[in-house]
Amino acid sequence: MRVAIVGATGAVGHELMQVLEQSQQRGSLKIDELQLYASPRSAGKTLPFGGQDLTVQVTPEGPIDADIVLASAGGSVSLALAHQWASEGAIVIDNSSAFRYDADVPLVVPEVNGPEALKHKGIIANPNCTTAIAVVAVAPIHRKYGVKRMIVSTYQATSGAGQKGMDELLTETHKVLHGQQASHQEFVHPIPFNVIPHIDAFQDNGYTKEEMKVAWETHKILGDDSIKVSCTAVRIPTLRTHSEAITLELEHPATPDEIRELLGSAPGVEVRDNPGGKLYPMPLTASGKYDVEVGRIRQSLVFDGGIDLFVAGDQLLKGAALNAVQIAEYLQEHGAIKQKAGV
Amino acid sequence: MRVAIVGATGAVGHELMQVLEQSQQRGSLKIDELQLYASPRSAGKTLPFGGQDLTVQVTPEGPIDADIVLASAGGSVSLALAHQWASEGAIVIDNSSAFRYDADVPLVVPEVNGPEALKHKGIIANPNCTTAIAVVAVAPIHRKYGVKRMIVSTYQATSGAGQKGMDELLTETHKVLHGQQASHQEFVHPIPFNVIPHIDAFQDNGYTKEEMKVAWETHKILGDDSIKVSCTAVRIPTLRTHSEAITLELEHPATPDEIRELLGSAPGVEVRDNPGGKLYPMPLTASGKYDVEVGRIRQSLVFDGGIDLFVAGDQLLKGAALNAVQIAEYLQEHGAIKQKAGV
Structure with a gap:
């Protein structure tokens, strides 16, 4: 080829x-x-x-x-x-x-x-990287249980803004550790030890384009516009791997065990979900990995039979x-x- | 006194x-x-x-x-x-x-x-710090519009684990910038450039105690056990100020403008919500501040008449x-x- x-x-x-x-x-x-x-x-x-x-x-x-x-x-x-x-x-x-x-x-x-x-x-x-990482975990759930609502909060790495994003995090963090003021060029504000709830341009509805991409692209990839999707996209001071907290309302109730079993055989997913063993998705372990880590699988406290989970995927790879x-x-x-x- | x-x-x-x-x-x-x-x-x-x-x-x-x-x-x-x-x-x-x-x-x-x-x-x-910061913004909304469901994802600073937590972030980040491996003592895993979805002990239901505190304490402070509250509590590599993405389903529909006006006169709240001016809550601006910053106020995409917002509060202060x-x-x-x- x-x-x-x-x-x-x-x-x-x-x-x-x-x-x-x-x-x-x-x-x-x-x-x-x-x-x-x-x-x-x-x-x-x-x-x-x-x-x-x-x-x-x-x-x-x-x-x-x-x-x-x-x-x-x-x-x-x-x-x-x-x-x-x-x-x-x-x-x-x-x-x-x-x-x-x-x-x-x-x-x-x-x-x-x-x-x-x-x-x-x-x-x-x-x-979009955030969407690709989310749908690997959500698609099998949608197929089997029907996702009605999907609420996503992201923890996005600086490499989402490319090599320059990572370089800026490293250079500016170094400055802060040496008592200097951080400046910024790739990000809208200084990123060291900060959190910036602003990725890509703001839309008329108050959401950023990054947030709307998660809705638009989830609809297109899953072939189902009826799923209600919202996202809060947040840049944090990490180098690579986007993490996401996801809350799902389901058509048909599911238990955490059922979801663990389902995702255990889902392609592209590594179920990493053993709180007792301190195993859950993290950039530290997901970076450089092809599979998306999925864990913190638990019964929703706001939707009967719904599911909460946490994913971490190397957005330079799967994303x-x-x-x-x-x-x-x-x-x-x-x-x-x-x-x-x-x- | x-x-x-x-x-x-x-x-x-x-x-x-x-x-x-x-x-x-x-x-x-x-x-x-x-x-x-x-x-x-x-x-x-x-x-x-x-x-x-x-x-x-x-x-x-x-x-x-x-x-x-x-x-x-x-x-x-x-x-x-x-x-x-x-x-x-x-x-x-x-x-x-x-x-x-x-x-x-x-x-x-x-x-x-x-x-x-x-x-x-x-x-x-x-x-609990996360709850105190959230309820300052959510209570006025609950009083006027009735919160039915509240979904919280947190971005929690290392000072939530005290001075030693901050020191560990600084020391270990310094090591990583100099090519050494980060170790950890205050946190369950190394914290530099990482994200740890594990704060306080895991409960039988798969939630951490930190996450359950947000539910339990919101109920007690608002005097209303009927609100459905869930939380994903995540430690990130920042020094101080907890940020939170909050999605609210409301009994009575509200518009973002109504919420901005309501919170504009709420005690303990600074509405910081001007995307065009790149103004939204961030640790960089909320740290050291008495008021909790509230912004990214927008209409929910998953609940009709619901509201999404982002808050940042210095958890050593208001928290x-x-x-x-x-x-x-x-x-x-x-x-x-x-x-x-x-x-």
Whole structure:
């Protein structure tokens, strides 16, 4: 398979290369060629892949000659160029929010709605990180018990704002520890030892776009607009892995044991739920992990037969790079990649 | 007034002395004498108050000869000794959870249920920090619109575990920034750049005691057991101020504007809710502040006519020291402190 990464030098680009390498190593994807693209500023850099040093090129403003384009260079770049990249047959798996709500563009979490990927018209959207992590745990519950209401509060890591977000947390925390004032550039306010309930732009209804994405994208991925979803999205001073407290009202009552058993066999989920053993989802243990950790499973105190749970998922992986590569793997497994002549 | 502080050398003790000094400066409480008590380990230390250096004495195992005892030395110390401290007429305002659920002991947030304080039998309980901060915002809403369901997710600072909690965050973060592994003692897991959904002991129902306290104490303070309350309590790497995402289902529908207006005149509340101006509650701005910041007020997406909001309150102040001193002020204002002869 011939793969291209657009945005290769960013935090997600870095993870994409690692996840691709791991996919190749376990015999899932066979990467015949990897093209790396980034902004002119980063062009010329070399990045190691499969024992070779690959040179980063400037993102093309035309078709990309590859089977799969993994795009993670931001919404405006994708909006302007993704259709051109795809114009000669490449399938673009786009990590931005540019196309997620287009009726023509499948929004895919392979464990949840993989078959949707096969309906693409050149572009497949990778969901918002918070949503991708939540639905891996919520989808099996919805299928079996019917989710009526879903209330989410997030604990989002600085790498949600890319490598620069992590760098800012580290640099500014260092300053604070040495008695200096923290400044800020990537975040709206200083992030060290702070909590910022503001991610992405505010909408007219008082919710941020990040919060609305969780509602919009949960509806689209689960294929059910009737679920009432709300979210409070909060940036906290962690490096990677988004955590989420989720309260679910269910159509059919469920017990915590039933949910534990259900999620125990759910793909992409690691049930980590042993309070006595001090086991529950945390960034410390979920970071770098493919599976989303799910724990603190307990009976809701506000909805009869409802369920509360806590999830932690590495948003650079399941929330971004891993999910994108899993979409590529899904397409390959289902014979949906017509590899070009000459490869 | 003759005041004693038990636990004077802890984080809350430190705040108590500052808040008392400020109360005296603005002419509210007149402190004729301040006695400082702590464990034998800390006895003999001197702490400055009102221009004098006061010597810390060993916590007595008998009556304390004062009008008000502000106790913040942990539940087991209070449980063992508070009745003795109060046995000769001192009123004990206890910051621990030892007596909060006793029918005989009022649990008081002065802005919300001040008159309860007057019914004391020697001991008045100061609520759990998370609850105190939440009810300041929720009580006025409950009075006017009737809260049916209340779903809380917390972002709790390390100072909830006292000075040692803050010290551990700072020390261990410093280690991580210098490439070393973080260890832990005050918290169940390393706290730097981590999130720990485990505060206080797990109960049989899968909730932590911290989470249940929010339900139990909200019921007692609001005098209404019919409200359905749930909480997910999460420790995050901040120094002080607990933040909380709160979703409210209401008996009578309210609009965000109505709630903003209502809370704009509520005692103990600072409405900080201007997304365009990047104004919302944050530890960065709420720390050191008496009022609880309330913002992100918006119409619920899951409950018709319901309300979502975000609060941030300095839990060493409103969640502990300030509330305790405000109870003393309330008692004084209502002539409920019979100052002893000779003072």
